[in-house]
Amino acid sequence: MTHMPVDSPSRDRIIHPATDTLDLATVMRAVGDPLRLAIVRLLADGKERTCNDLQQALGLPASTGSYHLRLLREAGLTHTRPHGTQRITSLRRADVEHRFPGLLQVLTR
Amino acid sequence: MTHMPVDSPSRDRIIHPATDTLDLATVMRAVGDPLRLAIVRLLADGKERTCNDLQQALGLPASTGSYHLRLLREAGLTHTRPHGTQRITSLRRADVEHRFPGLLQVLTR
DNA sequence: TCCATAGTTCCAAATATTTCGAAAGATTGG
DNA sequence: CCAATCTTTCGAAATATTTGGAACTATGGA
Known part of the structure; x- marks a missing residue:
């Protein structure tokens, strides 16, 4: 049997809080x-x-980077999706903007 | 000799960070x-x-309230001024808005 | 299947934060 | 000066956060 495709719905889901x-x-x-x-x-x-x-950019050990990315994800600021052996993180721009209008502007200007 | 008036410039100043x-x-x-x-x-x-x-409103012991008010003041969010035996705290609305436009809106809506 | 790669989890130590009673400080009124 | 009031500071315990190496898991390629 062949492997499941990348991002298959059957793989363990990374948990993200609802907006x-x-x-x-x-x-x-x-x-x-x-x-x-x-x-x-x-x-x-x-x-x-x-x-x-991200770890490279900030000079962090993998475990430390993973820890901080988890906190951001659990707070609802980021989204992480598996892609092969990697995990790809992005800002939950629309969600955060919807829930807390103006916040991203404050954080990133 | 009579006492100094309330809010005299000669009393110990409460430290506030510059905007x-x-x-x-x-x-x-x-x-x-x-x-x-x-x-x-x-x-x-x-x-x-x-x-x-503030302590009454949140049901905090005086020392706990004082601790949190100090953190807010040191972060630059609030201003505290002496008035008799009391200290009067207010939001540094204009300063915070000037430094981080939109933040107060996010915090208080 | 075996290996390499990417990332997470486990764990323990170090550090920081939070709490609140007791003591101390500051101010006013008498 | 004294007493009353409001607040801060001290100190110590409880709790939470942060760090990073080691072990573990998942995936895809050979």
């Missing part, structure tokens, strides 16, 4: 760390990035 | 706590409040 459950204090706490704020700003150009991209 | 030195991550961290976010929201009506007002 309308995002909590402002939780989001603020997430970006209240300089490293995580830097990640959000890197992602603000709308391009997707692998974990490695 | 143009406010740090976004520090501000975000400050409001990333539910208690402190609640304080900011109470102050968002523009009225000044004593420490006691």
